Amino acid sequence: MPEGYAINWTVVVLAAAVGVLAVAFMFAVAALMAPRRPSAAKAMPYESGIPPAPYPWAQLSIRYYIFAIFFLVFDVEAVFLFPWAMVFLKSAPPVFYEMLIFIGVLLFGIVYGWRKGALRWR
Amino acid sequence: MIGREVALAAAGLVALFVGLSVVVLSLVWLERKFLGRLQGRIGPMRVGPFGLLQPVADAVKLILKEDVVPAWADKGLFWIAPILMFVPSFMVWVTIPFSRDLVIRNLDMGLFYFIAVSVVSVVGLVMAGWSSASKYAILGGLRSAAQLVSYEIPVIMAVLGVVMLAGSMNLLTVVDKQASVPYILVQPLGLAVFLIAGVAEVGRTPFDIYPAESEIVGGPFVEYSGAHWAIFFLAEYINTFVVALLVTLLFLGGWQWPHLPGVWAPVVVLVKTYLVVMVIFWFRATFPRLRIDQLMAFGWQVLIPLSFVNIVLTGIQLYYRWPSWSLSLMSLGIILAMAYWQYRTQTAPAQALARSYSQRAYSQRRGA
Numbered sequence: 001m002p003e004g005y006a007i008n009w010t011v012v013v014l015a016a017a018v019g020v021l022a023v024a025f026m027f028a029v030a031a032l033m034a035p036r037r038p039s040a041a042k043a044m045p046y047e048s049g050i051p052p053a054p055y056p057w058a059q060l061s062i063r064y065y066i067f068a069i070f071f072l073v074f075d076v077e078a079v080f081l082f083p084w085a086m087v088f089l090k091s092a093p094p095v096f097y098e099m100l101i102f103i104g105v106l107l108f109g110i111v112y113g114w115r116k117g118a119l120r121w122r
Numbered sequence: 123m124i125g126r127e128v129a130l131a132a133a134g135l136v137a138l139f140v141g142l143s144v145v146v147l148s149l150v151w152l153e154r155k156f157l158g159r160l161q162g163r164i165g166p167m168r169v170g171p172f173g174l175l176q177p178v179a180d181a182v183k184l185i186l187k188e189d190v191v192p193a194w195a196d197k198g199l200f201w202i203a204p205i206l207m208f209v210p211s212f213m214v215w216v217t218i219p220f221s222r223d224l225v226i227r228n229l230d231m232g233l234f235y236f237i238a239v240s241v242v243s244v245v246g247l248v249m250a251g252w253s254s255a256s257k258y259a260i261l262g263g264l265r266s267a268a269q270l271v272s273y274e275i276p277v278i279m280a281v282l283g284v285v286m287l288a289g290s291m292n293l294l295t296v297v298d299k300q301a302s303v304p305y306i307l308v309q310p311l312g313l314a315v316f317l318i319a320g321v322a323e324v325g326r327t328p329f330d331i332y333p334a335e336s337e338i339v340g341g342p343f344v345e346y347s348g349a350h351w352a353i354f355f356l357a358e359y360i361n362t363f364v365v366a367l368l369v370t371l372l373f374l375g376g377w378q379w380p381h382l383p384g385v386w387a388p389v390v391v392l393v394k395t396y397l398v399v400m401v402i403f404w405f406r407a408t409f410p411r412l413r414i415d416q417l418m419a420f421g422w423q424v425l426i427p428l429s430f431v432n433i434v435l436t437g438i439q440l441y442y443r444w445p446s447w448s449l450s451l452m453s454l455g456i457i458l459a460m461a462y463w464q465y466r467t468q469t470a471p472a473q474a475l476a477r478s479y480s481q482r483a484y485s486q487r488r489g490a
Contacts, residue, residue: 006124007124007127007128007131007227008227008229010124010128010131011128011131011135011216011226011227012213012216012227012235014128014131014132014135015135015212015213015215015216015226016209016213018132018135018136018139018212019139019205019208019209019212019213020205020209022139022208022212023204023205023208023209023353026185026349026352026353027349027350029185029349030185030186030189030348030349030352031189031349033185033186034185034186034187034188034189034348034349035186035188036188036189037188038190040193042190043190043191043192043193044192044193045192045193045194045195045254045255045256045257045259045344045345046192046256046258046339046344046345047256047257047258048339052194052256052257056194056255056256056257056260057252057255057260058257060260060264063268064264064267064268067268067271067272067418068267068268068271070272070422071271071272071274071275074275074426075274075275075278078237078275078278078279078282081279081282081433082234082282082285082291085282085285085286086285086289086290086291088286088437088440088441089289089440089441096437096441099437100434100437103430103433103434106430107427107430110422110426110427114422114423119418119419119422119423120415120418120419121414121415121417121418121419
């Protein structure tokens, strides 16, 4: 089995390499064939024709951050759920009920956030 | 031995890239043609017979355009972002089969690998938006983060439902288990959640909040042009195809078709996948874009609870060994109830408005 794993993950790395090479090839072709006539006006950020205000990385709303935290909770939970899905039919009864309780706790979290208005986009 | 297998896989990957390019060209043509028909137009006609060469002309044009890098941009990130978006969408294909033998490497953790790799492209989008140093692009990048991250969870949970049914994360096993009954009949709720969340993951029309042309003029892609933009475009269409192909493999029985010899397997998969793709294009012609608050509310208050309900129901059915049609009935019932509830809540304001107008018109006529 270790040999199979070695081949599998070599191929995965290889796929990444082929992807990068393909993109690099396209960039190279474009660099050779596309015209290049830079000008100051062309290099300005496009903001519908209005001259842009100097600093683009302004302060941003906190709501993006809240959703990122929610996602983190549920994504970590997915890591637990996948192994469980593979074995829950073959293992002792508590395994099944434990996961139901776990999902229940998570759903309670969603309902709590919902009631608190954290899921609303304002 | 190892060297030979790896060399074989490398050849497969190169062939895959060429194949995917052809698929993307065909998808572009199909989308424009089909959308044209749905809107009472005929679509592209000029380049080649039936406009078949139109996507080729577009691709050539894109490569020949000047690749502008804005002066304020963070140049390194700006260059890497399209690569970071494209490479995951290509890496996913390592484990996606077209038939029992037509797969580069059949990973045992195939579905887990798909989820793990496909999430990475969010980073590419956020990076593209952030590094462009344009306000539209930054807003688009952050919107894409919020949207893709929210709709990733229903995708994961819908895949998990299939993993529970099949008892395996190996895509070949998943398809083999559907030899008698495809999972669309067992778990329609899972299919609905997966398709809707998948369309949102690739940012296609009812969910194109982050590239929304009429609000933020293309979102993270505002500043991109030429070859860089072409890479984003390629990745988007490949992702659309992946979603459709996974719908085929996970829910429509993959290459299974009654009374058809195994030689036809890739054809069956392709036909099913293109049909699913056309449904996705059909969404685009039918639904208007959601507002961002509607999008987030729909994701967190409808799709995520639904996907959990799907898992719990599947678990109960499997654990207590209920007959599988009981799961179908429960799934269908929940879909119908949810659709009715959504219809009522979403159309209530418009209907109230219509009622008030008709009443006013009535009383005015009476007065006159």
